[in-house]
Amino acid sequence: MTRLFTLVTLSLLPAQVWAEAYMRPVPQAQSATAEFWFFMASLLLVAALITVGWLVHKR
Numbered sequence: 821m822t823r824l825f826t827l828v829t830l831s832l833l834p835a836q837v838w839a840e841a842y843m844r845p846v847p848q849a850q851s852a853t854a855e856f857w858f859f860m861a862s863l864l865l866v867a868a869l870i871t872v873g874w875l876v877h878k879r
Contacts, residue, residue, distance in 0.1 A: 850858075
């Protein structure tokens, strides 16, 4: 079993040598629509946090 494992490991090892190098993705610019919805989501998150804080304070 050990010989089989060694044989499989050595046969698959060259596949890593031929692997392509990692190419970093280029970030894309945000559109005005995406910025608007991010702003709205941020406002809703702040409103939710204020509401939770108010509800916890009432207890």
